Amino acid sequence: MTLPFENDTSRIVKKYAKHSISQSRVKTFLSVLTIALAVALLSGFALSVIGMETEAKRELLVSSQMLYHNLNDEQMQTLRHDERISDSKIYMQAANTQIENYLVIPVYIEQNNSQIVMDEIVEGQYPIDLYDVAVDKAYLEQLGLPVELGVTITIPFYDGNTENFTVVGLTDSGSTERVYSLFCSKQYTEAGSQFQHSVTALAVQFAHADEMSKQVFEAMTKQIEADYGIPAQNSDPNDGFLSSLEPNWEDIQIVMIFSFAVLFVSYLVIYSIFYIYVHNQVREFGQLRTMGTTAKQIKKILRVQGRIFCVYGTALGLVIGGIAAFLFKPNGWSWGNTAITSIVIFLLVYGMIWLAMSKPAKIAGSISPIEAAKNTGYESFPAVSKKLHRKITPFSLAIMGSSRNRKKWIVTVLSLGIAGIMFMGGTTLLSSLDMERLTRHGLLEYGEFEVELSRNAIKNDPHGQTGVQLKNPLNEDLIQTIAQMEGVAEVSEYKTLEAKFEYNGVTKKENITPFTPDQQALLEKYLVTGTADYSTMSENHEILVLRNEYADYIYDWTFHVGDTVKFRWFDGIREQETEFRIAGEISDGIFEDDGGGKLFGKTGFFLLPEELMNQMMPSGFNFNSQLLVRMDDLLQEPALRKTMNDLLDTTPMVTMESLYDYYQDSEAMYQRTSLVIWGLCGFIMLFAVINLVNTLIATTLSRKHEFSVLRSVGMAKKQLRQTVQCEGILLAFWNICIAVLIGTAVGYGIVRYLNYVGDDTWVWHFPAVHFAGYMIVAILLPVLIAAALIHLLEKKSIVQQLREID
Template sequence: MGLNKNNNRRLLFRLAKNNLLSKKLSAFFSALSILLAVLLVSTLSLYLMGYHFAEQQILEKMQHVIYMNVTAEQVEELGNDERTQLSVPYKFSETDFQAGDAKYHYTFFGSHDGAIETYQLAEGAAPEKYNEIVVDKTFIDALKKSADPDSAAALENESASGSAPALENGGRIGSSVTLDTGSGMENFVITGLTENAIPSSSYSVYVSREFAEKSDLMKQIPYEALVRLLDTDGMPYTAFTTLIYQLAADHGISRPDVNPNGKFGESLQKGNSGLYVVFFVAVLLFFAGGLVIYSIFYFSVMSRVRQIGQFQTIGMTPVQVRKMIRREGWLLSAVSIPTGLLLGGIIAYILLPSGWNWKNYGIICLLAAAAASFIVQFSIRRPASFAAKITPVDAAKSTGSDEAGRRRRKKRASAESAAYNAAALQQLKPADAASGAFPAQHLSPARRKPLTPCTLARQESRSSRKKWRLTTASLAFGGILFMVAASWNSSWDEEAFSRQDFFRKGEYHLSYLYSHTSPRTYGITDMQLTGHLSEELKHRVRQIPHVKDVQTTHTATGVIERNGSTFTQSFYPLTENDTEYFQLDAEGNNTYEYLAEHDAVLITRPELYEQITGAPFVPGEMLTVRYFDGEEHQIELEVAAVASEVVADPPSGDVDEFCMADVTMKKLWKNMNTTESFTIFAEDYEKNGLQVEEDLRELISGYDDLSLFTLREQIQEDSGMIRNNRTQIYGLSLFIILFSLFNLVNTLISSFASRKKELSMLESVGMEQRQLRGMLLWESLLLALPNLVITLTAGSLAGFGFIRYMSRTAPYLHYRFPFAAVGLYIAAMVLLPMAVSYGCLKEQDRTSLVERIKYQD
């Protein structure tokens, strides 16, 4: 006959609501799974979109291109060009001065706000006179510390420089400060303050144009022009690059002095790899959540077989049963999804306030809500279909088990046998009870073996096989992902990661201190002519205790003129033994014999230089090269070969892009010392590394043009990034495991609740609390064991395969089994079910045995 169609929808929603309220635990875990999936996906999406939005906001106040090595007149001409919006003059001194524990340098910007925001004033005004400056408040704090006569920083600063920076009136606006300018201590007046929350390794002291043009420190430094273009909205990337190089040509600026804003160029290309990350994470999270929701709804349907049969008896059709189950999913979604989106928005705002945008939030809400609703409905589709197929006859015969049909007799026999065995508990001897074993003579004829908590637990696992399999599948999915993440983190060799460049074959990189903001025509050639990186110094380095070896890298710098463009380039010498260069897949002839005979060059990875010069390199073309060995020379060099790939492990530790035979370099630069750097090897670096570093710094303290960079410093720079990566990877895998744990806990608690009467009957016929706890603990172990087997086998293989694949492009990955992570995982998988079972048993003891026997689910 069916239900009244006028009240059909309202009645089904009411029934669905009552079903959820009657199964509060299952409803809670289902809602929590949906909420967490929506929360993490929305937070990650909003953060990535917010980062992109914040980046766009920053780009709106940044230059589009920097023109280097320009004059003040060229800066002004660029500003007056109708194709530009603004041109800001800029100078920067790379020379650092010490103030206690803090370093500082001098910077000049022609403006501090407007279309190009160079720095933000917290208070005060920009400097205008020679002795006026703007500094950061954290730098003021550092000066106060260094000015304290009792501080160790002040004593160290005074002993190093002979005098310390002096600060008056606490560093307020209008107060004066004495700073080192390289030509002695000078007095400055603070006209403005900035406020940066993040401490800096070297603080900027913002000076006036007068200081930038007249001081001995900065007057020789050429200007740079920070330029914003007009009408860049929707501009293609190719049009952008064409315009900036055309501007350079029109104002007499060489192509190598054009420095485009890479971030702005990327924004024009409209590429956002973060979206792929969001999609991948969303798929993992929604799959994990969907598996949990499917399991929970399946268990819920199995526990309500009698109820569904009663509904059908009074006229509910299979279609209405299916709709009722689906409406339960809609009700859960209505509660969980808005809550997850709200919390996701709050967290994303806290993480990145500058990236908050209401439009982005609305888009994410719509997409996440639609995806979550689809996953929920898809997950409950099969449980709903199963519920619709239940007949009143099946419901009347149901005992709440999840097996049907051909196994029903076996289960009934098992139940009868279990009841017989439970009754046998009354006849146990004290010694048998103490041991936890049951004599075979008391058992049913079908079960002639000792009845222990373990055998009872095994019977329960057999009778709830589908439930156990679903829970194991959910746990194994999270466990495999956890093993992959743990393998990645444990296989990350931090030292090998930091050794990728300069430190492939050593721990210390000793080179010339070259200022890239004040470039020289022939690079470090002037320094090479002084010969400080000499054989004598190399010999003195070798004499340092625990120095194992010193490797020398040679380069020589020339100026290449091509297609009207000029750029400075280092040339690397190749010997007959550098076979890796001669095996590159190159267009042209890249054999050593050809390079040496024709005084030719091999060019690798030419894309940047082709962009600078506006034309691809062709084997056989001639390059005009100017070089300096104390005198200027010019020569035509042939391009022997061009290779798009580079040598994976170059001797210099850097990418060798322009290479020539060693005999050619000898012809051009003759007896000049072409040493560019020393790579120094330590003996037992972990033990002797710090002492060797101290000895090296003491050795070069008398050379003001040498710089030492160490593996220790590189590792410190990389450690924060590595730590963040590890945290993010573990965090994602733990989130996925969390879904599985929800399913595990729900399975244990719902199983305990559905068997409350059965357990009470066992207790009433003589089963002790100790034996009952043992049975539940064994059930927990039997539930956790299959997951651990799958996780430790399939997960380990997946982790090993992932590391082997990634190590092709990431040589710092060396597979190591994650023993510590696996130990914690095993402990959690074993102890958590035990804790849940123990807690359920404790909670049950609060109710009297008689009331528990009367319990009806």
């Protein structure tokens, strides 16, 4: 806005700003590149995190939010018409059938207009006729039959019936476990032989559930249970959906910290570019002031340039970041999220540029014509020496040159130093990761093979782990077979019973672990409060609690000695219910004890006297849920692993994890982590390189006249090149000092913090090889840049350079 008596000079200011951009190509290129890199980093990282969340939520939109078991017809029909329920689907499961070395589970999924997806038919259709079925492609491969529609399969069921089915549909779960679903028709559930004693469940979605808080959702589901008389043990909420109702503060904090770091480094680079630009254009700004340009207009010139750089850099960066995020998580892409994220990033970057240019713009606006005429290109001269003469060398000239432009050098060193700190911090993490400790986590710290009940079999069994344990494959015969294998030193058994506990308003599935009288002394050693007397606990129906710190982290409350915990479990015939009083609390320090870690490393929240646990199930029930196999000679591991795999391939409902498998997974994870760290370090270092290039170019070109004078009084080309290179080496020296001192401290601090929070897979090591490489690059880079700049200057004669006036 202009007053009536003022001239509108805004068009002239904008035109001059654009002209300055076209003339200062180095400044333009470096500024746009810096902004584009910052925006690409911010948008790529933020959109990737949002994409993961979006993909998970989209999957949850087509999954059930609650599964109700053992409902009668009246409950099911009235429940489906409840206005609080927006969608539902009936799911039925018959008894498992073991055939040779695999398991077959007859299931039925209601085919209605529901959006709830359980198992997707990828070829053909869902069965309609009595003996039509759909199966997984892997099942036909298991039978050695063609993977195509129309194939006839024969199933010898556990009850003695043998029936033939025609495959009319195919699924493709990708599962490698030998547990296969046999999808049957509605007709078969009514007239077939296998669904007479099946378990029926109703999968439901609630109206507007995704808009509720976790507390409101849980209150609503409890009210529904009360309204329809549904026992708590017959309600199975989707834990993933429950988690999605609360913000993921950990991801939010990571994005905020990362964004702050990128914006701060970008701020330093943009500030340095414009500070050096203003410093080198003092005479030009003075001439503008002589012609009548106001301080406000000069500031506006720089602001306009900043806005133009912001628009071009942000646009380029958003395209790069968006493409990277899409390639990372295509199923999580959302134009709405992308638009909102782009606007937020643009505002953040615009604010960062505005702050970065505030000081340079203020300096430019305060320049007077007289100051511009006096300007020599240096901020200050060194103090006058009392020496009548001094030795002039390339190195001494480099020191004088850097001391006369301290602010420029401080900003450049600071940006280089931050890059060095991040590099040292990241490489310290890479060097400090102990692969042996990373691989040997959990029970594998005490053995080389974990043999456990198949999670897929547990998931598909209507009674979960207990249903699988009724025909437990981890029996004495299997244990003896493994114990007799060459190379096996010990086979340890781990027993658990799956139950639902109710405490402090929370209902969750949890495994109860037994302990024996022989283990009482160890437990008392780590007893925090209460008692751990086996006999007393057995008589008084009491239980011990562990992992209270984890309970506090997950539920925001802890178990208290003296309280009672209600348990519900399936005893092989019917659902049972009882209460145990909490007798004592065991410290998490027991897991760091060699004996305690091995005995109770897989324990959840509860330890129960073995006598009481035996009373909860029929006599002879096999509680085994896991075996640990230990070797004495790791050289025999490949042969034993092959023998174990051959044995377990013929044993259904059992899977194996080996130290070798974990090592391969850990190695792959280490490589991915390394790529992420190197990528981030590379981007941040690129910011620093941009600043270094800008500093050396601006400093060298602004001193063309000075260099020409030196050459005219006898300085050789080699000496001039060495002078500029020494200035670069001085930058490298301070950069290396900051990196090795502060960067090493940061890396050490990160490792110590990880150890403090309980992650002992990190053992601090100084990244000597990486640091040596960093030193070489830090020294060579300014040397090469300086050599290239001097080569460009030498294209003009000394006389031509002396005639040029900056």
